[in-house]
Amino acid sequence: MNIHLFLASLKAGKTGIISWSVLIALYGLLVMYLYPSVKDAGLAQYYLSLPEPLKQMIGVDGLLTPEGKLPLKFFVSAEFLSFAPVLVTVYAIFSAGNIAAKEAEMGTLDLILSQPIARTRFLTSKFAVILAGLAAVNLGSMAGLALGMNLITERMSLPVLALALLQSSFLVLAVACISMLFSCIFLNPRKALASAGVFTAASYILNFMAPSLGSYQWVERLSVFHYYRSQDVISKGVLDWGSALVLLAVAAVSFLAAVLVFRQRDIVS
Amino acid sequence: MSNESKTQADVAVPPIAPVLRTSGLTKRYGKARGIEGLDLEVAQGEIFGFLGPNGSGKTTTIRLLLDLLHPTRGRAELFGLDSGRDSLAIRRRLGYLPGDVALYEDMTAKELLDLVARIRSVDCEKNQRSLAERLGMDLRARIRACSKGTKQKIAIIQALMHDPELLILDEPTLGLDPLVQREFYQILLEQKTAGRTVFLSSHILTEVERVCDRVGIIREGRLVDVEHVSDLKRKKVRKMELVLARSVTDADVAQLKMEGVELVGRHGNRMELAVHGNIERLLSILSAMPVEDLVFPEATLEDTFMEFYGDRRKH
Numbered sequence: 001m002n003i004h005l006f007l008a009s010l011k012a013g014k015t016g017i018i019s020w021s022v023l024i025a026l027y028g029l030l031v032m033y034l035y036p037s038v039k040d041a042g043l044a045q046y047y048l049s050l051p052e053p054l055k056q057m058i059g060v061d062g063l064l065t066p067e068g069k070l071p072l073k074f075f076v077s078a079e080f081l082s083f084a085p086v087l088v089t090v091y092a093i094f095s096a097g098n099i100a101a102k103e104a105e106m107g108t109l110d111l112i113l114s115q116p117i118a119r120t121r122f123l124t125s126k127f128a129v130i131l132a133g134l135a136a137v138n139l140g141s142m143a144g145l146a147l148g149m150n151l152i153t154e155r156m157s158l159p160v161l162a163l164a165l166l167q168s169s170f171l172v173l174a175v176a177c178i179s180m181l182f183s184c185i186f187l188n189p190r191k192a193l194a195s196a197g198v199f200t201a202a203s204y205i206l207n208f209m210a211p212s213l214g215s216y217q218w219v220e221r222l223s224v225f226h227y228y229r230s231q232d233v234i235s236k237g238v239l240d241w242g243s244a245l246v247l248l249a250v251a252a253v254s255f256l257a258a259v260l261v262f263r264q265r266d267i268v269s
Numbered sequence: 270m271s272n273e274s275k276t277q278a279d280v281a282v283p284p285i286a287p288v289l290r291t292s293g294l295t296k297r298y299g300k301a302r303g304i305e306g307l308d309l310e311v312a313q314g315e316i317f318g319f320l321g322p323n324g325s326g327k328t329t330t331i332r333l334l335l336d337l338l339h340p341t342r343g344r345a346e347l348f349g350l351d352s353g354r355d356s357l358a359i360r361r362r363l364g365y366l367p368g369d370v371a372l373y374e375d376m377t378a379k380e381l382l383d384l385v386a387r388i389r390s391v392d393c394e395k396n397q398r399s400l401a402e403r404l405g406m407d408l409r410a411r412i413r414a415c416s417k418g419t420k421q422k423i424a425i426i427q428a429l430m431h432d433p434e435l436l437i438l439d440e441p442t443l444g445l446d447p448l449v450q451r452e453f454y455q456i457l458l459e460q461k462t463a464g465r466t467v468f469l470s471s472h473i474l475t476e477v478e479r480v481c482d483r484v485g486i487i488r489e490g491r492l493v494d495v496e497h498v499s500d501l502k503r504k505k506v507r508k509m510e511l512v513l514a515r516s517v518t519d520a521d522v523a524q525l526k527m528e529g530v531e532l533v534g535r536h537g538n539r540m541e542l543a544v545h546g547n548i549e550r551l552l553s554i555l556s557a558m559p560v561e562d563l564v565f566p567e568a569t570l571e572d573t574f575m576e577f578y579g580d581r582r583k584h
Contacts, residue, residue, distance in 0.1 A: 003385035004497050012375055107371025111427070114335050114365035115388045267337040268298075269328060269369060 002117055005125040008228050010132055012089070013095070014185055019089045019132040021140030024084055028141050031080045032148020035072055039154075044070040047078060050130040059167040072154040073234050076145065076161070081230040085168040088137055088174045089200055095130045096179035099123065100262060104187040115174050119263050123180070130176050138165045164230040167239055170247035171228040175200055177254035178224075200224075224250060275372065280526070286349065288313045288435050288466040289334065293343030296329050304490040305346075306343065311468055313482075314459050318415045318477030319470040319486035319496070327470040328368050330487070331439050335365060347435065361389070364428035368439035370420050374384045378423045379408040385427045393430040400426045403452055415446040434469045437462060442476060454480050475567050479503060505568045507541040508533070511555070512562035524554055 010017075041139060047055070047070075100123065103109040145161060179196035185190045203223040210220030220226045229244040289311040296303035304326040311317040321327050324491050332338040334345050336356035347351035349360045352576060372381055379397075386393040404422045412420065421444045436457075442450045457467055457480050471477050477484050477498065484501050486494045496504070508561070515519070516538050525532065525542065530551055534541040538561070544551060 002388060004384060008376075008380075008384050012373065045372055107367070107369055108338060108370075110365075110367045111372065111385075111424075112388075113337060114360060114363075114367070116361040116384055117388055118357055241351075264339070266339060268331070269332065269337075269367075 001128050002121050002122045004124075005112070005117065005122065006128050008127055009129045013129050013133065016091075017136050018171070019086070020133070021136045022088065023140075025138050025140035025144030025147075027084060027087075028080055028144025029148040029151075031076060032145060033151055034079075035075050035154065036152050039070045039072075039075065043075075047074075054208075056211055071156075072152075073156040073160075077155065077164075077231045077234045080141075080145065081164055081168065081234065082142060085154065085171055085228065085230065086204070088134070088168070088172050091137065092130065092172045092176035093179045093193060093196045093200060095133060096127070096176040097183050097196045098189050099130070099180050099183045101183040101187050101192040102187040104267060105189055107269065110269065114268060120259050123184070123259055123262055127176075127180060129172075134172055134176070136167055138169060141165050156234075157237070160234060161238075163239055164233040166231045167233045167244060168228065170244045170251070171224060174224050174227075174247045174250040174254070177251040177258065181254045181258040181261065184265060185260045187265060187267070202219045275396075277548060283468060286313070287311055287346075288315075289317075289345075289347050289410075289468060291330075291334075291343065291345045294330070294333060294340055294345055295342040296333055296338055297341045302326075302372075302490045303338075303341075304333075304487070307487075307492050309485055309492060309495075311466060313466050314461060314482065316467040316469065318481035318484040319468060319487065320472070320474065320477050320484050320491055322554045323486045326490040327472075327487060329490075330437055331365075331368075331437055331468075334437060335360070335363075338507045362433060363435040363437055364431065364433035366424050366428040366436075366438040366441050368443070370424040372420055374413040375411075376421075377409055377411050378406070378415070378426075381412065381423065382408065382427055382430065386430065386513060389431050391431045396430040396432065397426060400456075401445070403456065404449055405452075418446060420468060421445055422449065429456065432465075434465055436465065436469075438467065438469045440471060441566055442471075442473070464476060474501075474505065478505075503546050506543055506545045507565060507568040509544050510564040511540045511542065513538045513540070514559035514561045520557065524558075525551070527551070527554075 092269075100109065105113070113119065142158075142162060142165060146158060149155065149158075178199060179192070182195040182199070183189075183192040186195065204225050207223035207225035209230050210217050210223070210226075224247060227246045227247065229240040231245045232240050232243075287310040289309070290306050291309045294309075295305050297305075307326075307330060309330075319327050319330065323584065329338065333340055334347060334352055336352050336359075339353060340426075348362060350359050353358060373384075376384070382393065382397050386397075397408065401422075406419055406426075412423065415423070421441075425441065428438065439537045442453060445453060454482040457469070460467055467480075469477065469481065478501065481498050484496050484498055485492055486496065516541050517535050521540070522532055522535065525540075526552060527544075529544060529546040531543040532540065533543050544565075564571065
């Protein structure tokens with residue numbers, strides 16, 4: 001990584017990072033704020049009546065009590081951890097999909113790659129900005145939820161919440177690396193973003209639909225969202241290392257592929 | 270030796286190891302042509318002009334030298350190093366001005382130049398200031414608000430500020446006003462005096478004539494000739510339009526029949542001539558004629574190409 005390029009890119013991307021972090025923090029705050037008003041409103045029965053795929057997605061098992069009470073950790077899992085990472089993958093797609101493609105389109109890639117900086121270092125410096133952005137967004141999530149918890153009387157474990165957010169980061173990281181691969185393959189922001197967006201949406205839908213596919217349910221294993229287990233972390237209190245390793249492997253392979261493609265790629269003006 | 274096979278070996282090169290050498294360098298974009306079998310040598314301390322019309326392959330060649338493109342065949346060496354394998358070491362020693370300048374718009378000129386200096390791990394503060402002063406620009410300017418000419422100046426400063434051994438400049442004077450162009454040419458000549466090498470692509474004949482020692486002429490992806498600038502000047506074709514105070518007579522035409530002058534057209538009191546080489550004798554004849562008006566613009570690359578290189582492949 002080139003620290004100077006990293007810092008310059010971080011400065012250029014700070015508005016986006018701050019905006020996403022604040023947005024996600026406000027979302028966390030809102031979820032906490034809403035909890036007291038919905039916990040006794042029969043929402044638990046509503047969750048239990050959902051179709052099986054939806055119940056699996058929001059992690060009903062092990063969180064709702066047999067009496068159908070709605071604990072805080074379930075509400076956070078269903079209303080925050082089911083949706084916030086999906087939002088953050090949008091940030092990942094836009095940031096990583098543009099990583100090389102936007103610079104190629106703007107022509108600034110010529111300027112940077114004519115300096116003594118290896119293409120791998122260029123990519124890692126730019127990718128480090130995305131990692132910094134993801135860290136900031138996670139901090140925003142944590143801050144919003146923790147601040148929101150101060151507004152209510154119920155409590156949940158903050159360390160477990162932090163672990164769940166870390167687990168969600170593996171999903172976002174995998175999507176970011178796949179988006180970066182598309183960015184390096186096409187060196188065209190529209191094609192890269194469209195491909196990464198279609199891939200992520202298809203992956204999400206596949207995971208959602210798979211439980212209703214009977215003997216073909218195994219296809220859910222092809223979806224990165226299948227390995228998103230933050231709800232399990234909330235219910236069990238520990239990281240799901242199996243799923244985390246699959247997502248980290250997807251991220252690592254995509255990252256390496258992106259580097260190899262970018263190193264071989266012609267930078268056409 | 271036929272014109273087709275004339276290469277740089279036919280034009281004397283200083284007896285020093287070349288800073289830049291290409292051998293059989295070829296780039297194809299699928300079925301589309303890029304460049305084909307380019308053999309070129311540029312010696313240290315030389316200002317080498319790479320001349321050709323738009324789309325002839327100048328930028329492709331430069332991008333191959335910089336490892337932005339990978340060759341389909343052949344190789345390029347800079348400082349004796351392979352342009353692909355040793356690209357990083359090469360880029361430490363060169364400065365590059367892209368043909369289509371694109372800069373980080375959110376930065377100020379100073380921020381961009383400092384970023385480039387930090388990536389290069391060199392202190393360029395003094396050179397930055399000196400170059401900015403010579404080119405007449407304020408480094409505090411935000412790039413987004415800069416004109417095309419000012420962006421070109423920023424790009425020139427980033428290419429020069431670290432005192433590179435080799436400068437690769439793609440159409441360097443695009444967008445510069447004449448005064449700044451003059452200063453820029455002066456800077457190039459100072460680089461040469463300091464023993465540095467310049468590889469400059471252009472489609473402007475007068476530009477390469479003014480600063481270059483030798484010129485490589487590229488057309489449709491192939492190097493068609495390498496000339497000393499003095500030879501190129503001799504070949505240069507200029508159109509002259511003459512308006513006489515009376516109708517043109519056959520005697521006038523006969524008078525103008527001489528080596529290096531060709532009658533292209535004749536209408537009433539107007540004559541159009543194609544002139545190449547020395548015009549001293551032509552002017553002495555014209556001084557005795559009732560010339561009412563004379564238009565003698567700079568030679569265009571297109572005219573010179575058409576005259577000397579345009580139909581070479583047919584020969």
